[in-house]
Amino acid sequence: MSTADTQWRTRLRVVLVGTTHPGNIGAAARAMKTMGLERLYLVSPERFPCAEATARAAGADDLLAAAVCCDSLAEAVSDCAWAVGTSARSRHIAWPTLDPEGCARQAIAGTADGEVALVFGRERSGLSNAELDLCQAVVHIPTNPAFSSLNLASAVQILAYELSRAGAREPVAPTVEEPAASVEEMERFYVHLEEALRSIGYLDPRAPKLLMRRMRRLYGRARPLESEVSILRGILSATLAQSSR
Amino acid sequence: MSTADTQWRTRLRVVLVGTTHPGNIGAAARAMKTMGLERLYLVSPERFPCAEATARAAGADDLLAAAVCCDSLAEAVSDCAWAVGTSARSRHIAWPTLDPEGCARQAIAGTADGEVALVFGRERSGLSNAELDLCQAVVHIPTNPAFSSLNLASAVQILAYELSRAGAREPVAPTVEEPAASVEEMERFYVHLEEALRSIGYLDPRAPKLLMRRMRRLYGRARPLESEVSILRGILSATLAQSSR
Numbered sequence: 001m002s003t004a005d006t007q008w009r010t011r012l013r014v015v016l017v018g019t020t021h022p023g024n025i026g027a028a029a030r031a032m033k034t035m036g037l038e039r040l041y042l043v044s045p046e047r048f049p050c051a052e053a054t055a056r057a058a059g060a061d062d063l064l065a066a067a068v069c070c071d072s073l074a075e076a077v078s079d080c081a082w083a084v085g086t087s088a089r090s091r092h093i094a095w096p097t098l099d100p101e102g103c104a105r106q107a108i109a110g111t112a113d114g115e116v117a118l119v120f121g122r123e124r125s126g127l128s129n130a131e132l133d134l135c136q137a138v139v140h141i142p143t144n145p146a147f148s149s150l151n152l153a154s155a156v157q158i159l160a161y162e163l164s165r166a167g168a169r170e171p172v173a174p175t176v177e178e179p180a181a182s183v184e185e186m187e188r189f190y191v192h193l194e195e196a197l198r199s200i201g202y203l204d205p206r207a208p209k210l211l212m213r214r215m216r217r218l219y220g221r222a223r224p225l226e227s228e229v230s231i232l233r234g235i236l237s238a239t240l241a242q243s244s245r
Numbered sequence: 246m247s248t249a250d251t252q253w254r255t256r257l258r259v260v261l262v263g264t265t266h267p268g269n270i271g272a273a274a275r276a277m278k279t280m281g282l283e284r285l286y287l288v289s290p291e292r293f294p295c296a297e298a299t300a301r302a303a304g305a306d307d308l309l310a311a312a313v314c315c316d317s318l319a320e321a322v323s324d325c326a327w328a329v330g331t332s333a334r335s336r337h338i339a340w341p342t343l344d345p346e347g348c349a350r351q352a353i354a355g356t357a358d359g360e361v362a363l364v365f366g367r368e369r370s371g372l373s374n375a376e377l378d379l380c381q382a383v384v385h386i387p388t389n390p391a392f393s394s395l396n397l398a399s400a401v402q403i404l405a406y407e408l409s410r411a412g413a414r415e416p417v418a419p420t421v422e423e424p425a426a427s428v429e430e431m432e433r434f435y436v437h438l439e440e441a442l443r444s445i446g447y448l449d450p451r452a453p454k455l456l457m458r459r460m461r462r463l464y465g466r467a468r469p470l471e472s473e474v475s476i477l478r479g480i481l482s483a484t485l486a487q488s489s490r
């Protein structure tokens with residue numbers, strides 16, 4: 001994560017309202033920390049602090065220790081420029097509803113104006129309408145209509161993941177840093193391959209081009225590295241040495 | 246979810262390898278079901294079935310009841326056209342590494358060729374290199390470098406979410422091409438290849454595994470068709486016949 005990438009994180013908080021199971025608080029903290037989020041607010045949790053929360057945090061207990069406990073959602077978001085509430089269902093009065101990706105973009109953009117809160121409701125009943133009234137938008141994570149029972153920490157994980165994606169300015173560095181073989185190197189490889197296939201008597205003299213075309217198609221898809229072409233050509237040389245014995 | 250949207254789901258399986266905590270199996274099943282995934286394979290779980298798994302499944306226990314238990318990853322993916330392994334760390338030899346979104350797209354596209362497996366390793370140690378050798382690609386979920394401890398069910402949740410997104414976006418193209426070689430066919434090819442490399446004296450007896458792993462990377466990227474594997478094995482047979490003369 002670059003400095004530019006981390007700046008928005010300092011202005012973003014996750015607010016859990018009325019959480020029933022302390023294990024979910026710990027799991028939510030862990031989900032946040034894996035995605036580089038650090039600021040946790042808890043509104044009237046049923047049990048906290050709690051050993052179960054610490055256990056499920058699995059190393060993200062620093063977030064639990066620093067968590068801000070509040071008596072109401074109003075208190076937790078009063079200083080925010082933008083708050084977005086999560087909702088699993090449709091509401092009587094339509095709040096502007098975002099998908100997770102759109103939510104992440106708006107949240108990060110919102111940090112330019114001030115503090116931003118992502119608000120998650122109770123495991124069973126979510127956020128009340130009065131609580132949603134304190135939010136400027138609603139985010140809905142699309143789920144299986146026949147089974148929409150997303151775990152609280154899973155919902156936090158998905159939104160934290162989308163925030164992390166949206167916040168990443170730079171594309172992920174390629175993992176293969178070695179150079180790919182050039183067209184020229186591949187052409188030399190194909191000449192070598194054809195020679196070896198002849199030497200072992202595999203190339204059909206009636207249709208040599210057909211086989212070579214299929215080989216080009218196969219190796220072309222693999223886009224070999226220089227080092228891999230070296231290995232392949234080593235194999236061809238050994239094959240030729242063997243067959244000329 | 247439309248019919249077109251659900252078709253790929255019937256060809257996609259989630260494989261959990263050597264899961265230590267049964268609670269994670271249940272939570273993974275729940276994560277899958279919220280995103281409309283249904284097919285769970287378990288390779289040597291430490292404890293299963295288990296009340297803790299059922300409790301954490303929270304209504305996704307039908308997935309647990311239908312889960313296929315296997316003794317090895319090879320058994321769980323032998324009939325697959327494409328398998329992708331999750332990895333939390335970088336490896337000595339670069340597997341083609343996908344991000345979650347790219348993985349989801351390739352997985353869904355792969356269902357046009359046959360069965361597709363998403364493979365998740367052990368909580369502590371992930372997948373072994375030998376297990377990754379059975380996969381054609383690796384997916385890495387970007388995490389906080391200072392805290393990359395993503396919970397197993399959270400990793401399943403993120404990838405299931407990306408699959409659901411990708412599935413909603415892109416209709417799967419009808420199968421036009423020939424079938425891709427299965428994992429089992431590729432395994433037979435690698436055995437044959439190793440034999441041929443020995444016969445021409447190319448395999449370094451001090452480090453035979455290293456070369457074979459590089460070969461797996463190369464051919465795994467190409468995702469050979471059944472007919473291409475036939476050609477390659479024909480070449481190997483001709484090589485062996487030549488060298489035994």
